[in-house]
Amino acid sequence: MDLLKESILRLKQEKDAIILAHNYQTADVQDIADFTGDSLELARKAATLDNEIIVFCGVDFMAETAAVLSPEKTVLLPAPDANCPMADMITAGELRVLKERFPEAAVVCYVNTSAEVKAESDVCCTSANAVQVVRSLKEEDILFVPDRNLGRYVARFTDKRILPWEGFCFVHDRITPADVLQARRDHPGAEVLVHPECRPEVIDLADHVFSTSGMIRHVCSTDSREFIIGTEVGILHRMKRDCPGKLCYPLSSGAVCVTMKKTDLSKVHRSLETLKPRVTVPDDIAEGARLAIRRMLDIR
Template sequence: MKEKLVAKINNLKKKKDAVILAHNYQEDEIQDLADYTGDSLGLSRKAANLEAETIVFCGVKFMAESAAILSPDKTVLLPQRNAGCPMAEMMSIDDLRELKTEYPEATVVCYVNSSAAVKAESDVCCTSSNAVDIVESLDSEKIIFVPDKNLGNYVAQKTDKEIICDLGYCPTHCRVKEADIKQVRDIHPEAKVVVHPECDPEVVKAADFVGSTAQIIDYAQKTDTEKIVVGTEMGILHKLQQDNPNKTFYILSQGLICQNMKLTTVSDIVEALENMNYQITVPKEIRSKAQEALNRMLKLSN
């Protein structure tokens, strides 16, 4: 049945002039049938330069929104309409406007894990790959960083600028505790521990390497260490094991699973291509402003 569905998807892709993008946190089978996999920054760049008429985005809603913002002439489909992001939902446009009123001289840096409306109210976007570089590139000495307090705190440790953080967080990454690292070091003392900057500060401090999804993948390829304990969403293990068959990977905590990222199924992709559902659109007045923030990020990331 699965092979038939994959064959059907390949036929529908040709018929609808479609490409499939999948985040590294998606289920293994979704990553395998995607045309491109990556983290938020990599997929944002890919979406901005695709020639296909239709983008099927296997991720969560804010990612599909970013694709629709960067490629307004294309049809962007989110196969699983219930795939949201709790962190993105923690920051409202009213919350951001209140912060801007309180700190009128500050520049707003918005993590891409946010709604299109919040991006539109921001000066520039960032991802976990480029957050430090984006902040350092700005003239302002005072930065409002939304919505992730942990990534904001991580950036604050890397710059002399004043970082004003919101209270948002990733429920998945925040399940990891410092005690998990202590326990895994007792079990695998020779292993390196790598974590995502969305983790709590004490977890980040205790790790051997801190980086985005793409940076963790790059680290795993370049390090001589044969055992690596991974502190980010467990979907990344698929890519890590494919790229490094001679290395051993362990997940830092069994809590590192994002249920929203696991919602998309092969059947969802078939239905999306057959029926062109669920199309993600962003109102023009929001899209144009959000596009400026995303384009500025892409320009500063080159």
């Protein structure tokens, strides 16, 4: 083990810190993390930790969620400029205007949103539980923000009227049907797994639709051996580690989230050393956001 990793492990132990990493992080960051997962898994983990310090290797809304759920803890975001472009596609002010137009609708917000947007929402969801969350609501009209593709995917499984905002994930939205067809030609017989943030016409061509951790569970548990993976390429490292003997190919080699890649080991080390940059959420915003997140976590 090199000196930088050794120093990170030492600092982590000295300061009672835990490192959480998203499945899209770089391989070396995933390998140094105590827990790697998708948005739902990371939110659940952040809500139950005993450690004094949480180092969040992901993007800004993920660290905000941890800070909202654990306001007494120190939450660090090693790359403070690691933002989520989709989260920036809707503001709390825009959501308030939307709520005025549809006062009878329930507001479901994807966790890929700011704390301010969460505070204006009735309940949060992730790609892993969006269908379940929407089905749990008594309202017939659902304002679904900000991901139009996830909203349209949810609409396939409910009779409720889904009113999606026109946001999107640039990584998944630019995957095309032509990419799927080419991947099938390159790897005949391989299962095609895609993320629900993909366009409807891409989803229609897939064998399965899963969140990132759902993909990992499927690859590890099924008897199939080859898979075409339609999400951010960082997940391939974890699949190789967790599902030995399986062959996983990227649906698109261009499926790279540049902001997820802004975290590196030197930034993790510096963050542990200085306990900065720290992510905090004002109490008035955190209270509303916490309610929406907790409602999601209470749905089983």
